[in-house]
Amino acid sequence: MTDTMPDNTSTSVSAEEDLLPIVLRTPEMEMAEIGKGVPAASELSIEEINPVNAHLFREHRWHDHFARLRAEDPIHFNEIETAGRFWSITTYDDVRAVDGNWQDFSSAAGITLGIKLEDLPPEPSLPIQPFIAMDPPDQTAQRKTVRSISAPKNLRELEGLIRERSVKVLEDIPEGEVFDWVDTVSIELTTLLLATLFDFPLDDRRKLTRWSDIVFAIPEPGGVVESQEQKRAELIECAQYFEGLFAERRENPGFDLVSMLAHGEATKDMHSIEHLGNLLLLIVGGNDTTRNTMTGSVYGLNKYPEQYAKLKADPSLVEKMVPEVIRWQTPLSYMRRTANHDIELGGKQIKKDDQLLMWYISANRDETKFPNAEVLDIERENAAEHLSFGYGVHFCMGSRLAELQLRVVWEEILERFEDIEVVEEPERVFSSFVNGYSKLMVKATRKK
Numbered sequence: 001m002t003d004t005m006p007d008n009t010s011t012s013v014s015a016e017e018d019l020l021p022i023v024l025r026t027p028e029m030e031m032a033e034i035g036k037g038v039p040a041a042s043e044l045s046i047e048e049i050n051p052v053n054a055h056l057f058r059e060h061r062w063h064d065h066f067a068r069l070r071a072e073d074p075i076h077f078n079e080i081e082t083a084g085r086f087w088s089i090t091t092y093d094d095v096r097a098v099d100g101n102w103q104d105f106s107s108a109a110g111i112t113l114g115i116k117l118e119d120l121p122p123e124p125s126l127p128i129q130p131f132i133a134m135d136p137p138d139q140t141a142q143r144k145t146v147r148s149i150s151a152p153k154n155l156r157e158l159e160g161l162i163r164e165r166s167v168k169v170l171e172d173i174p175e176g177e178v179f180d181w182v183d184t185v186s187i188e189l190t191t192l193l194l195a196t197l198f199d200f201p202l203d204d205r206r207k208l209t210r211w212s213d214i215v216f217a218i219p220e221p222g223g224v225v226e227s228q229e230q231k232r233a234e235l236i237e238c239a240q241y242f243e244g245l246f247a248e249r250r251e252n253p254g255f256d257l258v259s260m261l262a263h264g265e266a267t268k269d270m271h272s273i274e275h276l277g278n279l280l281l282l283i284v285g286g287n288d289t290t291r292n293t294m295t296g297s298v299y300g301l302n303k304y305p306e307q308y309a310k311l312k313a314d315p316s317l318v319e320k321m322v323p324e325v326i327r328w329q330t331p332l333s334y335m336r337r338t339a340n341h342d343i344e345l346g347g348k349q350i351k352k353d354d355q356l357l358m359w360y361i362s363a364n365r366d367e368t369k370f371p372n373a374e375v376l377d378i379e380r381e382n383a384a385e386h387l388s389f390g391y392g393v394h395f396c397m398g399s400r401l402a403e404l405q406l407r408v409v410w411e412e413i414l415e416r417f418e419d420i421e422v423v424e425e426p427e428r429v430f431s432s433f434v435n436g437y438s439k440l441m442v443k444a445t446r447k448k
């Protein structure tokens with residue numbers, strides 16, 4: 001333990017707001033102000049296109065903006081006040097090339113568009129980056145601590161539990177009534193699983209949903225959070241809550257993520273607030289993403305009814321549908337990297353400290369890789385080559401778990417329901433990072 005690292009067994013996270021510095025105006029906030037009412041891509045000059053715009057995602061209008069970038073300027077430059085210089089990487093091959101190259105393109109300065117490095121507040125005394133925002137070898141060591149959660153043996157053991165819970169949630173679906181699929185099914189199931197992975201008190205599980213929702217929320221009046229200060233206060237509550245669980249698991253370890261972090265070589269000496277980064281990574285990783293794919297699958301199959309009909313006629317197609325839905329939905333629109341030095345990429349001169357956004361959502365619509373990319377095609381040959389889980393050393397640690405959840409829930413849906421009918425267009429999350437749904441009203445018809 002170093003001088004700067006307080007003894008984690010005696011120091012509480014309360015009254016430690018200075019350990020969790022906040023940025024009062026983030027690039028997402030700036031873009032939410034200036035991006036409102038942006039016209040269709042065809043009405044803009046190529047220089048004016050800037051896809052980091054939560055409005056484009058809430059209004060589901062991002063498609064033509066990325067299509068133009070892929071066709072005319074695949075590595076595209078923008079500069080805004082808070083973030084400074086950044087590049088949008090939009091084709092399949094380029095996204096893979098950047099994601100696969102951690103030596104030149106670092107994760108250590110953050111994984112979402114952030115404020116200019118020179119404007120960053122001074123480093124807090126304790127680092128709270130999750131390992132997704134680190135480079136090897138630190139990232140490798142911390143990833144090792146928790147990776148067994150998605151090892152094949154554990155997945156086999158979890159499958160029964162996932163099936164049991166899926167059946168229970170599906171059995172409770174109201175008959176003949178219109179209800180919100182997001183809250184009743186997607187959130188409920190993914191949160192139940194996440195609570196299991198943390199061995200988190202089940203009665204409090206909606207706290208996990210709340211923390212997951214606020215991490216990337218852009219403050220706005222009446223929004224998920226109204227200010228950055230409110231977000232910080234709630235995240236401190238999260239750290240405080242987990243502090244209790246850490247204390248318990250240090251004494252009585254089990255096979256769960258908290259015990260793994262409390263006892264892992266690379267993480268065991270961390271202060272509670274330092275754990276917050278990895279906790280939030282696992283909460284968002286294990287929750288938002290799978291939740292939004294689960295909702296996306298219902299929405300997508302309704303949008304392409306011939307695909308739904310094919311699936312109903314042959315439920316064994318679920319296996320193929322899962323990667324295709326994950327491609328089509330792309331629950332995280334992008335991940336960011338930062339250039340370690342000046343470097344040329346696709347004929348563009350990237351400068352040291354420039355940010356690069358690897359737009360998975362655009363790579364997954366790249367027609368040169370996925371013909372008719374906009375269409376959900378549950379028999380698509382190369383669907384599994386999508387980039388929704390990233391590529392390279394940070395490749396999603398929970399990918400198999402997410403696929404398992406989706407497969408099981410659809411096997412059980414097809415077993416019980418004649419139809420899950422979408423009755424109105426969904427409401428979507430206000431974010432250019434999390435590509436998801438806040439509401440999807442549906443009606444379920446059970447098999448006779």
Ligand code: HEM
Pocket residue numbers: 099131132133139143197281282285286287289290293326330331332335388389390391392393394395396397398399401402
């Ligand atoms: C459909 C569901 C999911 C999607 C689309 C998704 C997507 C991603 C993406 C894009 C990355 C970054 C990859 C990169 O930078 O190259 C990532 C990393 C990660 N994901 Fe997922 N994820 C999903 C589900 C999950 C689940 C269920 C968990 C945990 C239980 C999880 C835990 C993680 C972790 C820990 C990392 C960081 C890995 C590292 O930095 O080494 N994810 N995920």
